[in-house]
Amino acid sequence: MKLLTCPVNGTRPLSEFIFGGEYRQAPEQNSCTDAEWAAYVHNRHGAPGDKKEWWYHSPSGTWFIAERNTLTDKVSSTYLLSQKNLNEEKAAQEAGK
């Protein structure tokens, strides 16, 4: 049985989860070029490797990010998007000291 760890509910069988696509940062829509926006909307990076992905734990309704190598199918970490933002802010503050 394949397992995945929800950051809120713990380790569960993969059947409880739904894949939500790659996590991608949208370009700033008011300042980006048409080509940049079109690339964001239409293009996907299909080469296998380390990816950030949206996953959904359906029994609890929890969306979270999984960092997964799509070649080896190894998940290195899972976290809520809000945790990621907090971690990045904390890292930026520490770097600014």
Place this chain on the structure above:
Amino acid sequence: MQALNESLNAKKDSKTALKTTPVAHAYIKTTAKWAIVNEMEIAVEFASNDIEQTRKKVLGITDVSCFERYGIKGPQASKWLADHELAIPSNPNSWALSNQKDLVLRLGSSEFLIEDQLDDVASKKLADITRVEGLYPVVRADAAFILSGSEVLNLFSELCSLDLRDSSLLANDVVMTQVAGISAIVMRQNLNGEQVYRLWCDGTYGSYMWEMLLEVAVELGGGAVGLSSYKN
């Protein structure tokens, strides 16, 4: 469908029921005694008291969808509970008993499910007065069950992939997982001095869940138990 509705209507009491248990379509195959509890038409006896008590000890499945329940969510949810002197479970995925009769489940950092036990009507009263900014009612239409008896963990081992033994499922844990392939909430509770498991799932899966639970229960020597056996 018409025949089913006629059959259901024939079983109704003279009192007016505003709703019917979401498990009703599964009941139709049984010779249960029906009653209206909390304005919901529900089966309260499936067999004689002796048979039901024996089933309860081995593996009893009881439909308690008629318990009043009420969901709230939003940034003001914890404060609202505190203002109404309801217990607030300390962590998400945990539960607390308030005033010995109101079950409060914390389903997320700011989402709660409040359920009355047996004859209490607190959550119904609270539902009528909820008009607060930052507090959003969540309509609950769950099918709810009590699972009791010595074989209950064997039932879960067939229908759920999680370990729900005492050592894994702590006394105040709430688990959101899948049971028989359906998203469900599971917890352990002491009811009238007896340790039972509680299970909630979406009401539209009520009949399916009942049939799955009952099929395994009968295999393991148990069966359906009416709500009356918990009122005695």
